[in-house]
Amino acid sequence: GAVVSQHPSWVICKSGTSVKIECRSLDFQATTMFWYRQFPKQSLMLMATSNEGSKATYEQGVEKDKFLINHASLTLSTLTVTSAHPEDSSFYICSARGRTSGKTHNEQFFGPGTRLTVL
Amino acid sequence: GQNIDQPTEMTATEGAIVQINCTYQTSGFNGLFWYQQHAGEAPTFLSYNVLDGLEEKGRFSSFLSRSKGYSYLLLKELQMKDSASYLCAVRDSNYQLIWGAGTKLIIKP
Numbered sequence: 001g002a003v004v005s006q007h008p009s010w011v012i013c014k015s016g017t018s019v020k021i022e023c024r025s026l027d028f029q030a031t032t033m034f035w036y037r038q039f040p041k042q043s044l045m046l047m048a049t050s051n052e053g054s055k056a057t058y059e060q061g062v063e064k065d066k067f068l069i070n071h072a073s074l075t076l077s078t079l080t081v082t083s084a085h086p087e088d089s090s091f092y093i094c095s096a097r098g099r100t101s102g103k104t105h106n107e108q109f110f111g112p113g114t115r116l117t118v119l
Numbered sequence: 120g121q122n123i124d125q126p127t128e129m130t131a132t133e134g135a136i137v138q139i140n141c142t143y144q145t146s147g148f149n150g151l152f153w154y155q156q157h158a159g160e161a162p163t164f165l166s167y168n169v170l171d172g173l174e175e176k177g178r179f180s181s182f183l184s185r186s187k188g189y190s191y192l193l194l195k196e197l198q199m200k201d202s203a204s205y206l207c208a209v210r211d212s213n214y215q216l217i218w219g220a221g222t223k224l225i226i227k228p
Binding site for chain 2: 115
């Protein structure tokens with residue numbers, strides 16, 4: 001149980017285009033979803049936290065107009081990188097925390113990640 | 120400020136035991152997590168400690184001392200597939216996860 005899927009697993013796009021990444025909780029209700037970015041050989045960097053039905057809370061230094069996050073349902077959150085540039089190339093990972101059969105999770109469950117390359 | 124410290128890299132031998140330490144200073148404490156991350160993959164959950172003591176799960180054990188702001192992850196009977204980064208994370212008083220930079224564990228035959 002507690003599986004999180006992410007799509008696409010990798011994407012290559014041209015500079016200036018927008019890319020949407022989907023994150024789904026497959027077998028539990030994700031009341032909170034997190035979006036992380038990870039550059040090579042570096043630790044996870046939290047970009048934003050979103051609760052279902054609410055606006056996302058962005059970490060300091062993360063542009064909310066550039067990284068659009070939508071968490072419209074208990075099983076789906078999307079991250080849209082708008083007007084992507086080469087410096088946005090990174091590994092984007094979503095994670096979710098919620099409940100299964102009424103029991104609230106302590107841990108976050110991670111999706112497999114999306115590797116974005118902007119040319 | 121909030122801080123999680125863990126060694127950058129460790130090397131161990133297949134079949135041996137290794138202990139990865141983590142010390143933390145956070146605003147409040149609501150649990151400590153260990154995750155495993157293989158290169159190019161997302162983290163996977165290993166363990167959760169919220170009370171002092173040792174939690175054992177197969178070959179992996181995790182220990183917590185809240186008074187010392189200290190935890191360790193113990194890996195026994197090391198296998199080559201255990202080569203990965205191990206991330207320590209603490210949930211603070213706002214229920215935010217504060218992440219360590221990770222410890223890269225290299226297993227040699």
